[in-house]
Amino acid sequence: MTAKYNFEANDFSRRDALTLAGAASFAFATSHYGLSSAFAGLSQREKALHIRLPDQLATQTPKIEGKLPNNLRGTYYKNGPALRQGFKRTYPHSFDGDGFIQAFRFDGQTVQHQGQFVHTEKYNAESKAGDYFVETFSHKWAGSPPARSADETNTANTNIVHHGNRLMALWEAGSAWQVDPDNLDSMTKLVWHDDLAMAPFSAHPRIDDDGSLWNFGQVQWSQEMILYHINPQGKLHKYKLLDMPNTSMIHDFAITEKSIILMLPPLTWELDKAKNNASFLNAHEWHENRPVEILVINKNDLSVVRRHQLPNAFHFHIGGAFETVDGTIELDLYHYKNADIVFNLYLNNDEKDHSQSPTRPQHSRVTLSPNIYDGKIERIHNMSNEFPHMAPSSNSHRSQHGWSIGLDMETGLFRYALGVNLETGKVDRYDYGADCMLEEHIFVADQDRPVINGVTQGWLIGLHLDVQQSQTKLAVLDAYDLAAGPQAVVTLPYGLPPGLHGNFVMAS
Ligand SMILES: [Fe+2]
Numbered sequence: 147m148t149a150k151y152n153f154e155a156n157d158f159s160r161r162d163a164l165t166l167a168g169a170a171s172f173a174f175a176t177s178h179y180g181l182s183s184a185f186a187g188l189s190q191r192e193k194a195l196h197i198r199l200p201d202q203l204a205t206q207t208p209k210i211e212g213k214l215p216n217n218l219r220g221t222y223y224k225n226g227p228a229l230r231q232g233f234k235r236t237y238p239h240s241f242d243g244d245g246f247i248q249a250f251r252f253d254g255q256t257v258q259h260q261g262q263f264v265h266t267e268k269y270n271a272e273s274k275a276g277d278y279f280v281e282t283f284s285h286k287w288a289g290s291p292p293a294r295s296a297d298e299t300n301t302a303n304t305n306i307v308h309h310g311n312r313l314m315a316l317w318e319a320g321s322a323w324q325v326d327p328d329n330l331d332s333m334t335k336l337v338w339h340d341d342l343a344m345a346p347f348s349a350h351p352r353i354d355d356d357g358s359l360w361n362f363g364q365v366q367w368s369q370e371m372i373l374y375h376i377n378p379q380g381k382l383h384k385y386k387l388l389d390m391p392n393t394s395m396i397h398d399f400a401i402t403e404k405s406i407i408l409m410l411p412p413l414t415w416e417l418d419k420a421k422n423n424a425s426f427l428n429a430h431e432w433h434e435n436r437p438v439e440i441l442v443i444n445k446n447d448l449s450v451v452r453r454h455q456l457p458n459a460f461h462f463h464i465g466g467a468f469e470t471v472d473g474t475i476e477l478d479l480y481h482y483k484n485a486d487i488v489f490n491l492y493l494n495n496d497e498k499d500h501s502q503s504p505t506r507p508q509h510s511r512v513t514l515s516p517n518i519y520d521g522k523i524e525r526i527h528n529m530s531n532e533f534p535h536m537a538p539s540s541n542s543h544r545s546q547h548g549w550s551i552g553l554d555m556e557t558g559l560f561r562y563a564l565g566v567n568l569e570t571g572k573v574d575r576y577d578y579g580a581d582c583m584l585e586e587h588i589f590v591a592d593q594d595r596p597v598i599n600g601v602t603q604g605w606l607i608g609l610h611l612d613v614q615q616s617q618t619k620l621a622v623l624d625a626y627d628l629a630a631g632p633q634a635v636v637t638l639p640y641g642l643p644p645g646l647h648g649n650f651v652m653a654s
Contacts, residue, residue: 194583194611197643198231199246201273202330203261212634214255214622215605217594219653221327222250222607222620225306225315226585226645228263235278235287242282244269245303245315245323247330248645250620250636253653257620257636264302264315264323265332271298284426296320297335297344304349305647309359310380312336313651316349318364318397327651338374338382345372349647350398350463355541358383360406360445364396366415371396373406373448386448393439394430397462400477402469403541405451406443407477407514411460412436413485432485434458440514440521442475454514454521460485465509465534465568468544473516478548478568480507480532481523506530506555509566527571530555531564533586533647537602537625549606549625551584560584563606563621565628576628578610578621583644585609589625590650601626605633609645616641 227243229236237243245264250257263269268280280299281290293299300320307314314322314336321344324333337343346363353359357378364371371390377383390396393410400407412433419429438459442452460482467477509531513522531550539545546569552562557580565574578584587608595603606625611618618641621632 194613194641194644196229196236197641198229198233199261199263199642200231201263203248203259205258205260206639207256207258208636208638210257210634210636212622212632214252214257214634214636215592216254217592218252218590218605218607218622219254220252220590220651221653222252222588222590222648222650223306223308223313223327224248224250224585224609224645224648225264225303226643226647227301227303228643228645230263230272230278233272233277237278237282237285241303242284242301243303243643244272244301245317246642246645247306247315247325248642248648249327249330259636259638260330261642262330264325266300266302266323267298268301295344296346303646305649307351307649308651309351309353310376310378312380316347316351318349319346320344322347338376339385342372342382342385347374348397351376352399352401353538354401355403360399360401362396362399362408364390364394366394367417371408373443375445375448384448388448388450392436398464400464400467401445401541402467402475404445404469405475406441406445406448407464407467407475408441408443409456409461409464409479410439410441411485412438412458413460430485434484442514452514452516454519456512456521456523459483459523460487462507463532463534465548465550466536466539466545468541475514476511476544477514478509478511478526478534480534480550481510481525482507506553507532509534509550511568526568527566527573529553529562529564529573529575531562531566532560535586535588537589537604538591539600539602543600546601547626549587549589551587551608554580563587563608563623563628565606565625574626574628576623576631581612581614583611583613585611585644586647588648588650591652593652607650609642611641611644613641618642 227241228246229243248261279287279290297320300317302315302317302323305316313325313327315325316322322336351359351361359376361374369391371388373386375383394413394415414431416431437455440454441450444451461479463480465478469475509526510523529552531552533551535549548566550564551560552564554561563576587606591602591604604625606623609620618638620636622634623632
């Protein structure tokens with residue numbers, strides 16, 4: 147199987163293969179900056195997108211307003227695309243940028259911050275050249291050599307996950323990059339198995355109750371998917387290749403105690419269009435008359451045990467999932483009527499009335515009964531939100547609470563931190579104001595406080611860019627009283643381009 151991930155060794159042309167790699171990368175792109183740029187007002191968006199960063203941001207101690215919780219000890223690692231300082235060329239869409247890792251290190255009283263780009267093959271090659279030249283999903287630089295593998299275009303810019311004593315910067319269409327947790331230096335590209343060299347390893351792995359990790363990688367040009375199960379020590383336990391035709395841009399998935407759930411959007415990447423020199427975006431085709439297919443996979447043998455469908459729709463992120471003893475699966479996700487967000491990515495900035503945007507995501511609950519093919523979907527609340535995050539909890543319990551960031555539909559910016567009671571739909575909200583661009587907010591458990599009635603106590607932390615002041619700030623809120631506002635705000639002396647996903651690693 148090794149040859150499948152090396153374009154030169156395959157009968158598929160290198161140019162076609164790069165296009166497919168780009169198509170894969172487009173999935174992460176639209177799911178993050180796509181949201182922001184599709185909704186955002188142009189001037190504010192442009193301010194954020196044109197921030198360029200040096201190779202490293204030196205460790206410094208930013209100012210703090212309010213008081214940090216004494217028990218908040220550990221490091222918040224964050225990843226996201228950024229443009230490079232010193233390069234003449236630019237990308238018109240910032241999700242092409244190279245992965246920039248930040249670390250916010252909390253000791254209970256102060257915070258230290260540092261940042262560094264991931265030194266991928268792409269990053270190093272362009273550093274040597276002094277400018278961008280590697281082809282990406284939205285760019286075809288004149289004279290650029292074709293890539294020989296997806297990893298030559300791997301920007302490692304979507305998520306950063308700590309597992310098996312490794313810190314991993316994750317992309318979607320290529321390998322995970324191991325990063326030194328202490329100084330953020332890039333270490334090595336991970337190879338889980340000789341047969342899986344350069345295979346895609348997606349950006350939204352799921353940690354199971356036993357500490358093992360599940361993930362997938364979609365190989366679009368061969369219409370297959372790799373399922374990975376990594377043991378708690380970070381070694382590959384098992385993997386399986388599944389046929390995965392007629393779908394593209396699978397970005398997230400879910401696990402329950404027994405099952406893996408895959409949602410397959412009715413969106414396909416069309417080889418004929420790509421061969422006709424279509425852009426990655428234009429090589430995709432939305433099928434408005436096709437349902438969303440859902441696969442339920444047995445975690446033990448990785449076999450498909452059930453199939454379901456939902457009416458035509460599009461989804462990026464899933465919050466959490468739970469499976470009852472009778473096999474009924476419930477999950478919450480962010481539901482789009484269609485994939486217009488993908489196809490309108492470059493057009494929506496002219497829209498004035500975002501409340502009518504067809505790309506408005508709806509936080510919804512899906513119920514999949516074991517003997518009923520059609521799934522049921524119902525809206526949980528009336529806010530429009532994305533970037534879900536859950537408290538760590540056992541797969542044998544139904545999550546009661548979830549967090550996300552909410553859209554101001556007039557400006558199109560992520561403006562609100564949201565806490566949602568998933569049982570009642572009640573929303574707890576903090577309004578950052580119209581001039582802030584929020585990034586993902588994550589739950590951090592307070593390990594010194596007891597779990598009360600199954601509810602883990604903790605904080606919600608997240609970044610936002612104050613567009614007027616051009617400063618990036620980190621807020622710490624009581625996870626169950628967001629409306630009270632931040633307990634502490636950490637202000638960096640500069641603004642950073644809004645990033646994507648991150649995770650908190652508790653101090654040992
Ligand atoms: Fe994501």
